[in-house]
Structure formats: structure tokens, C-alpha cells
Amino acid sequence: MSRICYGCGSKLQYADKEKNGYVRKEKINDAKYCERCFKMIHYGENIKNKEPKTIDEIIKTLNKNAKFVVFMSSFIDISYDIVNIYKKIKVPKILVISKSDIIPKNISFEEIKKYIRVNYGIKEDIVFTSYNSSLNSFIKKISEYDEIYFVGMTSSGKSTLINKINEKLGSKNVKLTTSYKENTTEDFVRLKIGNMTIIDSPGFLIENFEVGKNENIFEEIKPITYQNKLPCTFKIGNLFKIRIDGKSSVVFYFSKNINLERLYNNKVIGTTFRVGKDSDIIITGLGFIKTTEDITITVPSDIVKYINIRPSITGGKNLK
Ligand SMILES: Nc1nc2c(ncn2[C@@H]2O[C@H](COP(=O)(O)OP(=O)(O)OP(=O)(O)O)[C@@H](O)[C@H]2O)c(=O)[nH]1
Ligand SMILES: [Mg+2]
Known part of the structure; x- marks a missing residue:
């Protein structure tokens, strides 16, 4: 049976160094991470994903398999393009405005919520998360479902948030790989956290300015x-x-x-x-x-x- 990298979800393989999921042959049976994730986690390197999944591929998987979707975007990126992707998801979902710690204090969350409802016609719940917020009410909300897909814009903080939930609920999963570069997560990664199965996903990639x-x-x-x-x-x-x-x-x-x-x-x-x-x-x-x-x-x-x-x-x- 093929194994996956716990960091990015790619299938582990030793046949092609240039492809996702590469590990050395002698590591194939016991590596937890592919070589790329290992270098990103331990040496802080940032190595580009050469085969990113397309938006359509991700949406197709969601509409076929998902019971509940958490869709993430920071308040900076929210736009018609992103809302169009959100609206293609036809299963129960909520919109998460991530990285709420970067929102200037003079803008209230309530105002942003109202803005999104009025300008983009989103009716589902809208919640705010950050890696340094308590997350209690967010976890309570999602734990009504036994299986949850986390999707959203690349670098919106999906893997970071899942690592936090994992930490809070004391589950012993291996850490997902995170980085400020685009397309860190390469494929779906299923994690059992408490009574939930949480699935991390590759980010949606629209034209993204590459930041240092x-x-x-x-x-x-x-x-x-x-x-x-x-x-x-x-x-x-x-x-x-x-x-x-x-x-x-x-x-x-x-x-x-x-x-x-x-x-x-x-x-x-x-x-x-x-x-x-x-x-x-x-x-x-x-x-x-x-x-x-x-x-x-x-x-x-x-x-x-x-x-x-x-x-x-x-x-x-x-x-x-
Ligand atoms: N300020 C702030 N930064 C965050 C937060 N969550 C994540 N980040 C940072 O955002 C960057 C992207 O985080 P990831 O968790 O890798 O994002 P992702 O959505 O999994 O990205 P992909 O796998 O590429 O789709 C990292 O540098 C994180 O440290 C947050 O709540 N606040
Ligand atoms: Mg990720």
C-alpha cells in the first residue's frame, strides 16, 4: 500500500526526485515526511510545489466527498474571484476569515461580516480565527460534524489552524507542514483529531504575488x-x-x-x-x-x- 507524507499529503515515492512526495529508496517504508517537507520543517527551506492541484480538481473532490467544508481566506484576499470559488462548493460550508490578528483594530469583525454579506451575498456562517485566538467556539462549531474539509486560498493558514486544533485537543498527529510560500500542502491529508476527521487540502491558487x-x-x-x-x-x-x-x-x-x-x-x-x-x-x-x-x-x-x-x-x- 502506498504511504503519504504527513506534512503535505503527497504520495511517497522514490522513482523521481523532481516529483512530489520524493524520499530516498531506503526511507520509503518508514519516512513520515517527503524530502521537501523534511527540509522545510527542519532547515526552514522553501521549496516550490511543482505540481499544484487545480481549483477545479479540488472543487470536484469536495462536491463528491465532503460533508462539511471550512473555507478560509484572510480579509486581505477576499474578493469576487475568491467568492466565486466559494460559491462553487455545493455542500454545507462556513466561511472563515483567517489571520484575524492582522486586521487593524479600528475595523470591527462585525463590520467585515456585514460587508461580506452585503457585497458578496454570502448567507452561511462567517467566523474569524487566528493562530493566537482561543478557538474554543470554532472547535465547538465544527465538532458538530464528524468529517470536515479545510479548504481555501493558498497561505490562508489552513495547515497552521489544523495544527493548533490538534495541539488543543491533545491529539498525537505528526505536524502538517506550513510556510508563507504558496502551495505548501500538495494533496489531501486526513487526520483523526478527537472525534473528528479533519482533512487538510492544497490551497486554491489564483495569481499570487510571491512574497519573501x-x-x-x-x-x-x-x-x-x-x-x-x-x-x-x-x-x-x-x-x-x-x-x-x-x-x-x-x-x-x-x-x-x-x-x-x-x-x-x-x-x-x-x-x-x-x-x-x-x-x-x-x-x-x-x-x-x-x-x-x-x-x-x-x-x-x-x-x-x-x-x-x-x-x-x-x-x-x-x-x-
Ligand atoms: N498572522 C498570522 N499568520 C498566520 C496565521 N495562520 C497562519 N499564518 C501564517 O501564514 C502562512 C501560511 O500558513 P499555512 O498554514 O502554511 O497556510 P495554508 O493555507 O496551509 O497554505 P497552503 O498549504 O499553501 O494552501 C505561514 O507563514 C503561517 O505562519 C494566523 O492566524 N495569523
Ligand atoms: Mg497547507
Whole structure:
């Protein structure tokens, strides 16, 4: 019988070093982790998953096998694209806004809930989790089901949350592999935790800006506001520059480790588009920029694929 890696769910194999689940031949019968997970856990390496599962493959498995689904996304990434994936799941489900510790304190969970219900028409329960919250009521809620699939955006914290539940309930499972890089979990992993079977899943991968450790958001976001009066260029760390034309407040929700610099007389070559007032310009995986008035924005053309526009999650008419 084939065995799986407890860290990422890949089938263990020794035939091809380049494929998921590789271990050395002599380890095939007793390794708990594939070589990639072993290196990620013990040496902090980040090794890319070369064969990520597609969104359709994951959805198909859920609609065929799942009894109950926990769907996770951070408040940064929530957008029409993500809600469209959520809506393709046809079995009982709840929406979990993960990493609630990164939400600025001036935005209440109730406001975000209302925003999601009003703007995306989600009727199911919406709950907030974080790796440093108590999780008692969340665990109580999911334990009404004996089998639960955890799915959601890549890096939304699925494996971390399952490890926490495992720890809280004192189960002796091997730890799932976690990392800030995309597509850490490669295949479904079933764990018996208390009376529940919890299934970790590979994350849904939409175009995701690849962050380094420095740009990943590990703690509460402190938004940075500029009053844009003239056309200005903003340098976002050493990553890229954007240009904003229009009189508007421009509020950046990024990792505090990203230095922002406002430049005048500095052109950006790329793609230009209009953004309506009270919008968030999401750079998926990195953060978002809120604008309060109509603006025109120019971004380098290779960044366009990461951009999603949504009604602003942090206030204005979108919360009414
Ligand atoms: N601030 C914060 N960071 C978190 C939280 N949960 C997870 N993270 C971090 O987010 C990153 C991704 O966590 P994972 O648990 O690997 O995410 P995942 O959803 O399993 O990712 P895939 O397997 O790629 O789909 C890691 O760097 C975690 O430390 C949380 O509650 N708060
Ligand atoms: Mg994972």
C-alpha cells in the first residue's frame, strides 16, 4: 500500500526526485515526511510545489466527498474571484476569515461580516480565527460534524489552524507542514483529531504575488495614509512602483516591513486603468490599497495579473 507524507499529503515515492512526495529508496517504508517537507520543517527551506492541484480538481473532490467544508481566506484576499470559488462548493460550508490578528483594530469583525454579506451575498456562517485566538467556539462549531474539509486560498493558514486544533485537543498527529510560500500542502491529508476527521487540502491558487519572508504579514497591519493631490509615484519597498493620478486619500495595507516612498516627477511605465471611489486595489498575496475618490493608476504590466478591485472593505458606503 502506498504511504503519504504527513506534512503535505503527497504520495511517497522514490522513482523521481523532481516529483512530489520524493524520499530516498531506503526511507520509503518508514519516512513520515517527503524530502521537501523534511527540509522545510527542519532547515526552514522553501521549496516550490511543482505540481499544484487545480481549483477545479479540488472543487470536484469536495462536491463528491465532503460533508462539511471550512473555507478560509484572510480579509486581505477576499474578493469576487475568491467568492466565486466559494460559491462553487455545493455542500454545507462556513466561511472563515483567517489571520484575524492582522486586521487593524479600528475595523470591527462585525463590520467585515456585514460587508461580506452585503457585497458578496454570502448567507452561511462567517467566523474569524487566528493562530493566537482561543478557538474554543470554532472547535465547538465544527465538532458538530464528524468529517470536515479545510479548504481555501493558498497561505490562508489552513495547515497552521489544523495544527493548533490538534495541539488543543491533545491529539498525537505528526505536524502538517506550513510556510508563507504558496502551495505548501500538495494533496489531501486526513487526520483523526478527537472525534473528528479533519482533512487538510492544497490551497486554491489564483495569481499570487510571491512574497519573501519580509513582505509577509505576520502581525496587525498599521495602515499608512497619504493625501494624493498631484499625480504621485509610490515606491513599494524594493518590489515595484505604482503611479496614482487623482485627488484622493490613498491608504496602504501592507506588511510593516515594506517601506513606502512617495516620489514626484517619476514616471511608471506599464498598464493604466481607472478605479472608482471607495475601492480596494488588492495585490493578491501582498496587501491592498484603499482609495476614497476616483483615480487612475499605472502599474508595471507584469503586476496586473495579481490585481483585483473590490468595494472598500474598511468603510464608506460599502458597510451600510
Ligand atoms: N498572522 C498570522 N499568520 C498566520 C496565521 N495562520 C497562519 N499564518 C501564517 O501564514 C502562512 C501560511 O500558513 P499555512 O498554514 O502554511 O497556510 P495554508 O493555507 O496551509 O497554505 P497552503 O498549504 O499553501 O494552501 C505561514 O507563514 C503561517 O505562519 C494566523 O492566524 N495569523
Ligand atoms: Mg497547507
